[in-house]
Amino acid sequence: MHLKWFLLSAFRSAVTGGRRYHLWMGLLTLLMLLGAYGYGVQLREGLSVTGMNDHTSWGLYISNFTFLVGMAAAAVMLVLPAYVLEDVDFGKAVLIAEGVAVSALSMCLAFVVVDLGNPFASWHLTPGIGILNFPRSMLAWDVVVLNGYLALNSLIPFYILYSHYTGQKPNKSRYVPFVYLSVFWAVSIHLVTAFLLAGLPARPFWNHGLLGPRFLATAFTAGTAFMILLLWFIDNETEYEIDRGAFKKLAMITTVAAQVNLIMLGSEIFTEFYFPTHHAESARYLFFGLEGYDALVPWIRVALVLNLGATAVLTLHPLRENRYWLLGSCVVLFVAVWIDKGMGLVVPGFLP
């Protein structure tokens, strides 16, 4: 009975708000309808409408999926201290982080589904009635870890919020074990997604041991940068207040992640270009262009400059402490990582 009222109130609070809120939601709905129409066209005509072909058989769907897995994984950076270390600063922020994880995961799964050529056959993945090629196929692993993470990140906040709703104090022994689990799980979702690509000897651009760690670094860069922006917005625009200390810690996490990411990027670039082999052709295509094909070159160079600039700004204490510099670098970092991963990762892997 309580559950029904809980869901009803949740729905009500989701559809009430000021004029700006309704405008925003209306805009999102419009975009979703546009997407649904596009998907309708794709279902009718086939995946040929995406411009992919037998050579470059994965494109923006899969790369955005990869990027969003990182966003979802970054939620763990808040979960870990909030629940496990009982860091009160993060207490309020953590529910929002889990919300971000859930929406990022929903988009991930949507991206994978729209990438399927035969989505009506996706029931073949269900163990029991279909065949899930687990543990052999890394894609099967991804199906398992993503759905598991989605369940964890839906159920933990649900339990906490529902307890609040019914006026009870959440029982720690009930949910903290799952929190621990979700911490490990978060790392695993992004590592598994990296292994999905790194496990292919056919694609030397992905087939190296640094891909997984680099995925984590980019995730914690862009993910936490996004969290800072989101929390700042919530703090500013709503009555839901976020502790100052939370921003400070998040900024520190973003900075360190961005620095580690740059070290790994530098290491990758060194290996590719110090003594370029055949295997370096994907990287050469990405950074310099190959035989006149250089569509991605300006993008990746801009991303590189943005990455370097924002990381430098965040590294300097006075600038990081300044709200506007911090927020600005977060925007820049988010964009840079999105270009880096969303455009520069999947397509070059298929070249030459």
Add this chain to the structure above:
Amino acid sequence: MSDRRDLTFEDLVRNAGASEARSRLEALTPDPGTLPGAPAGAQAPGPGGGCDSGSCGCGTNSQPPAPSNTLLDKPLDRRRALGTLFGALAVTSQAVGACSPVSMETDEEREAKLLEREEYFKGNYRLMTQEERTETIRRLERLAELRGQGDVRIRTDEALQGVMYGYAFNISKCKGFRNCVEACIHENNLDRGSNTQYIRIFEKVDGESINDLAHADATYGHEVPAEGHYYMGTQCFQCANPPCVYVCPVQATWQEPDGIVVVDYDWCIGCRYCMAACPYWARRFNWAEPSVPPGEVNPRQHYLGNRARKKGVVEKCTFCIQRTREGRLPACAESCPTGARVFGNLLDPNSDIRWVLEHKQVFRLKEDLGTEPRFWYFMD
């Protein structure tokens, strides 16, 4: 040349147990499928294994899917099947009619829809019982007829015992005529809309490394052989260690006991992970609805080979499974005018392919990846 080849194939079939093969070819239905985990040798009992009493009434559908090596009487079966079908139709058409009274569908459209619906719920080919296989073949053949593809026959011949296919390509002999490409398109009912081709013939300047296919021209349009150039072809190499098979999340692709890597087109979900995993660009995806002009459909089909594909699934070269399991050569090898293509049974010490492997200096592409292609290149 062709004499020698015919001889080879006699050999091939003899070594594979020709009588068994032939008797099985006459029977339209294969032996009960081996389950994924079952060893290659654990195939169905040979002829006479289940039905040699002579008194069995295997024609009726009430038989359990137990190993009955039925020699189905084809016309009778089709009649009975159609009878059942129209019986079912009569029932469902009432239901459909009740739902949509203004339906303008013809009977044929309705029948096709019904068949498609039944097809949707079928399982992975390797897990189907004998009866389920017979049923799906019946539906697919009827659907092809309804769609104007003519009177197709879809076979399910299992791998011949004692056969492991291998291929060798003579770089010195290939002149780039691309008869193989053409024959492949027609034999395998490849999509004409997107001009799908399993075989690529690369033109390379003499002296250029064979390894560097990335910068070779596979789309030349001039007269061949061009002076100062050599030619080499690629297709699926049916690797002994196939990365494409490992990555499939639903086991829609696998390696048959005779080494052929096949795709269950109706089980494939279209994720294209196998395409990313293949180092040789051997797999093709149906980016749009594939089409073959009605008069050009090759009606001799195999469930795992050249039967009609649909939009959104992956397909690939199967060494013409519908031909080779009958003891014939793949279309590419048969059509080659220069004799550059050598195909045969690796387990037969007298086969041409074995002769090439024992007497020529051979190499394979990207051997460093450990995929162990069963496709060798050599020069005279």
